[in-house]
Amino acid sequence: MYDTPDLDSVSVDDHKLTEVCKKLLQQQSFTTQNKLRQALVDLGYSGISQSTVSRLLAHLGVVKMQNACGKKAYCLTAESTSVRVDSSISSQIELITNNRSLVVIKTHPGSAQLIARLIDIDPHADILATIGGNDTILVVPKHVKDVDRCEQVVRARLGA
Template identity: 65%
Template structure:
């Protein structure tokens, strides 16, 4: 008898979303070292995934919790550009 195996298919299609994702965002801000996106409860991992799927070169990576996404910039000297890239990606200005 064969083994049961769980396998995820690779993602090769673009993630599309409409402006409703902006309705999940409460705040986008930054300090000297990272950008923070505050979301409604349960939305942070989706938001992080949207940022990670097609990242801007100014973004090194994200960590999504329940209602907060931490975005790590590639360079802290360009933190303003990183926040702007996040705002553009999420459609929040």
């Protein structure tokens, strides 16, 4: 078994491994480093140790967050990935509306904080703040007069 060199001095192979790891994290949910290591081995990266996976995760700025199913899983941070909303996120949304001053998003229980974070990851000029509870998100528009435009921005971000 070989050990990958320090990722601060990445070689072409290390760069490819980093990109493959990043892509796996964007496409799948991993609850342990060993499951991610096994996925890399399955893709032909034999000899990957747990410490190599740990260094990859640190290099990519990966954090462990609670997912929509309530399990802790490894997630790329805003600095390391662009937001990509798919049907599994939009399926968690029950309602998006506004009351002429705030945009209100009703979600399935336990999904609101994750969805609020997705809105916050890439700041938009029309959004001042988001507040995520258990099943409700309040989105505060920068200006109340632009609440309809703020709602449209939220809908576009969430694929709703």
